[in-house]
Amino acid sequence: MAVPQMIAGPGAYILYSGPQHTFETHEATLAALADTKYVGTDPGLAALYEPLQGLLDRSVAEGHAADGLSRLMELLRQS
Structure with a gap:
């Protein structure tokens, strides 16, 4: 993801x-x-990934267990 x-x-x-x-x-x-x-053919999928990726990045940066988020992201990638 990228900011300007x-x-x-x-x-x-x-x-x-x-x-x-x-x-x-x-x-x-x-x-x-x-x-x-x-990330896939569903037009809304990229918009869904962005906040989830940001949440996952913050969880990892803060040292929280991110297993649940990682699993969710993996499931989304498979769809």
């Missing part, structure tokens, strides 16, 4: 979801902004 200051910098990525052929058609252009991560 991170765009085109190391470690930045942007999540995409929706029709896979559309993503593949424009992936090279999108990659100029940040690494791309396609």
Whole structure:
């Protein structure tokens, strides 16, 4: 994930979801902004991942057990 200051910098990525052929058609252009991560055909999936990833990142940074969140993220990736 990336905030504006991170765009085109190391470690930045942007999540995409929706029709896979559309993503593949424009992936090279999108990659100029940040690494791309396609998460599935459901158009709302990328929007769902973002807050979950932020919550997981904070949990890990704060030293909390994140097993439940990790498992949820894994299940979402499989769908």
